[in-house]
Amino acid sequence: MLFFFRTHYNLRRSSEALTMTKLLFPILLFMTYGCTAHANVGIGAVAASDEFVIKLSVLNVTSDTATIGYRSLPANRPKSYGDFLAIWQGRMIPWRAPPLARITIPQDTDSGSVVLSGFTLANLDYVVGYGTGPAISTIAASVPIPPVTGESAEGGTSTANPAPGQPGSSVTMTLASQTSEALAVRYATLPGYQPASYGNWIGIWPGQMSPYNAFKPLACADVPSDANLGTVAMNGLSLGAEETYTLVYFTGPAAPASDGKAAPGCAAAWSDGGQTPDTTQAAAMLVFQTASRAGAQQPVPSK
Template sequence: MPRLKLPTFGVGLVGLMATASALACGVLGGKGARDVQLHVEVASPSLEVGADAQVWTCALTITGSSGTTVDVSYVGPPGNQPHTFQNFVALWRASVVPWGVVPEARLTVPTDGETGSLVLMDVSITRAEYTTAYAVGPEVDDICASALLEADGSAGPVDAVTAKIVSLGADSLTVRYHTLDGYLPATAGNWLGLWRGRVSPYHAPAEALARVPIPQDVTDGDVDINGVKLEPDFPHTLIYFMDKDLKSAAVVLQFTPVAR
């Protein structure tokens, strides 16, 4: 069976079929022409994340300390209401969050500001390392950011949950995530949600393009989201959640797929 290679010229499948039919009639037609079947291959468009992408992550920083207090500043996702959603800050005498250990201090965020500052009081700070952590829900598994207080009283390294798109196709994407040291994202029920449009996690449509759980208890990894139809040149929102509750958003990524 002969195969005729056709240029796409940006037309759709119907246009290609019409072009193929015309070519068959014009090139192969005429007196005594035979019926010819044409095989047309249409490749899926190759996409990438547009330059207008925006990402919001949680953050925690130590701004001061004394022998009995630790001052911190926190940042949550846009639209977060930390007091209503029972966000909290906690402190341990440890170099990382010691999961499963009761903190030496814990304070629910007292206001509903997306960003703010608070003071952990009545703590005994000695010449040792202390870790503070910020959670976007009432459970320890909701912790999404941390900051270290060095033994000399200075502010040390900070860390936070992150997510980014590392590959993008017409019907799939791969997301690379990062969580804190020692965290178990699958056990905690972490998951990724994908919606079309500029979506708030706190008022998200019931119907999502995809809801994909983090499949393993690995602090850092890649997750494939397959079988989704991404609309080029229209905004989409990818959100990383710490538990099944939509209020537990830790990362919000808004992006527009564009043709390469």
């Protein structure tokens, strides 16, 4: 009798264990393959990022000069690439009007200061722009000069910095979303700027790339809209986990127009097989590292 009860008890436990295994098996499969699939989607997630933009500051203003400090992208050579500063009357750049004065930056340092002259300032708003190449359409940063508030020691007007609440503006770029196969890049240019008409484009390179010594990008995309704020899609990528990549925003076309034709898009410029496209008109740069397979899928804000 004791043997019978023990046998019945063992059989019952085996049956319960089999039933439990049947119930847990699909869950185990999901945990194994479902999590792996989720991790593959997250390969392209961002672990960290650093953004570099062009910045201007007003150092000093008199009735006929403006001393402007600039900080461009790392390794830029402003004199060699035709970078310039220009000044207009107004609170934003009037893109189709000639400037009151303009000067090509006379040194090849990526940061420094320049004195603008050759004009007379009234008690009005003014704005200074920084161009990444010879054309006005390459302007990637600006800073306002508000109406004067006092007299300098030399008898001229002076203001040390833009008025509070009126910081300089820069072309910026952030990741809106990302997977290992695609990116959505959010951009912001200056007010009134027309990115598509001015040939703006974005490229992505592996590693920590310098736009001033560029090779063929993994992919590139022309900015499709003349809205100064928007998003650009980049598809067909294959980004690895825990890898570093560099995104660069350009305020000039990858190749100039020729024979009366419009400038080619960035993809056509890079696939032509001829001269290397122009990458010196770089306005913003974002260096980011993808997360591990288990990393979060949301971009980390720039430092």
